[in-house]
Amino acid sequence: MKRDYYEVLGITKTAATDEIKSAYRKLALKYHPDKNPGNKEAEEKFKEINEAYEILSDTQKKQQYDTFGHDGVSGMPGGNPFGGQSGYAQYTSDDFSNMGDIFGDIFGDIFGGGQGGGRGKGRSSQRRGEDLRYDVNISYLEAMKGTEISIDIPKKETCSVCRGTGSKDSSISKQQCPQCKGAGQVRYSQGFFSFSQECPQCKGKGIVINSPCPECRGDGTVKKKKNIKVKVPAGVDEGTSLKISGSGNAGANGAPGGDLYVIVHMKQLAGFRRNGNDLYTEIFVSFSQVAMGMECDVPVIEGHVKVKIPTGTQPGTTLRVREQGFPILGTKNRGDLYVKINISVPKFMNDVQKRALFEYAKAMDEVPKDAKYQSGNFFKKIFR
Numbered sequence: 001m002k003r004d005y006y007e008v009l010g011i012t013k014t015a016a017t018d019e020i021k022s023a024y025r026k027l028a029l030k031y032h033p034d035k036n037p038g039n040k041e042a043e044e045k046f047k048e049i050n051e052a053y054e055i056l057s058d059t060q061k062k063q064q065y066d067t068f069g070h071d072g073v074s075g076m077p078g079g080n081p082f083g084g085q086s087g088y089a090q091y092t093s094d095d096f097s098n099m100g101d102i103f104g105d106i107f108g109d110i111f112g113g114g115q116g117g118g119r120g121k122g123r124s125s126q127r128r129g130e131d132l133r134y135d136v137n138i139s140y141l142e143a144m145k146g147t148e149i150s151i152d153i154p155k156k157e158t159c160s161v162c163r164g165t166g167s168k169d170s171s172i173s174k175q176q177c178p179q180c181k182g183a184g185q186v187r188y189s190q191g192f193f194s195f196s197q198e199c200p201q202c203k204g205k206g207i208v209i210n211s212p213c214p215e216c217r218g219d220g221t222v223k224k225k226k227n228i229k230v231k232v233p234a235g236v237d238e239g240t241s242l243k244i245s246g247s248g249n250a251g252a253n254g255a256p257g258g259d260l261y262v263i264v265h266m267k268q269l270a271g272f273r274r275n276g277n278d279l280y281t282e283i284f285v286s287f288s289q290v291a292m293g294m295e296c297d298v299p300v301i302e303g304h305v306k307v308k309i310p311t312g313t314q315p316g317t318t319l320r321v322r323e324q325g326f327p328i329l330g331t332k333n334r335g336d337l338y339v340k341i342n343i344s345v346p347k348f349m350n351d352v353q354k355r356a357l358f359e360y361a362k363a364m365d366e367v368p369k370d371a372k373y374q375s376g377n378f379f380k381k382i383f384r
């Protein structure tokens with residue numbers, strides 16, 4: 001003989017929706033299988049409570065039940081004759097895992113309101129693992145060509161003994177944290193102010209483990225040094241952040257892992273400067289080379305490039321060589337190379353060079369007409 005649904009939930013026929021919900025919540029918490037491992041009686045009670053709530057929380061079904069009693073809703077929730085959606089149709093006594101959904105929804109309503117979207121039991125325990133940050137120094141050459149780096153990073157990994165559940169016996173020994181009722185947060189009031197803090201008992205997870213895994217002490221994760229290979233694409237620059245999804249800390253108790261962010265820093269290289277995707281350098285050439293124009297080899301990161309120096313190029317001129325800078329991340333294009341032209345003056349010349357230069361100066365009318373310079377003394381002086 002089936003018990004009256006109102007009796008099951010300990011309420012009267014006139015109970016309001018809120019009362020039905022809170023009565024259900026109290027009983028469901030008490031008889032939840034996670035709290036009563038292996039207790040058949042509690043399991044039956046839990047099913048009975050759920051069935052009662054399923055009917056009484058649905059206006060249409062409640063009406064049917066109020067009018068016709070159990071006959072009016074027989075077959076629910078299975079092949080129910082009214083075509084209504086059963087909230088726990090997938091649920092069997094062997095499988096309590098789906099109950100999390102009903103719990104999450106109901107307790108989410110009650111506890112989750114206004115707390116940053118936190119959804120109470122089952123949700124807070126699903127807090128994902130922390131993101132991690134790792135800084136690497138990359139050479140100009142590596143940034144030019146791309147590279148793969150191998151890093152050893154201490155991080156939380158899913159415990160292999162309990163496979164992340166945190167329980168010695170993975171199926172039964174978890175329960176909602178009694179201090180925060182699964183919210184992971186506890187509220188304190190002080191005068192007019194109230195504030196919430198991470199629950200000290202469950203450390204914000206919303207659940208406590210009755211018989212914790214000896215390897216990870218119930219956390220579901222263990223600290224380990226993990227070797228991770230990171231592909232660094234060509235074109236990375238100072239501050240580029242490479243995200244490696246899921247390679248952060250593993251989540252506690254089977255929650256999804258965080259991400260790993262590898263932050264790139266550029267090692268400086270003497271003689272070169274980078275600005276965005278452009279590469280800057282400078283070269284020294286002689287007066288005659290710029291005066292007559294020439295092609296010269298300019299050293300760059302990966303070797304040399306040929307740069308044409310136009311006739312008459314002035315000292316301090318910067319020449320642009322297209323597409324010889326750094327690759328532009330995520331494209332096939334490259335930045336440009338900027339070459340500043342400096343003139344070097346010879347510190348020493350041999351006689352042949354000196355004579356040639358004097359002839360040049362004469363031809364350019366650069367030898368002062370002053371008698372002193374025209375005399376043989378002057379020649380003696382410079383061709384000493």
Ligand SMILES: [Zn+2]
Pocket residue numbers: 159160161162163164165166167213214215216217218219220221
């Ligand atoms: Zn473990």
Ligand SMILES: [Zn+2]
Pocket residue numbers: 177178179180181182183184185199200201202203204205206207
């Ligand atoms: Zn707690």
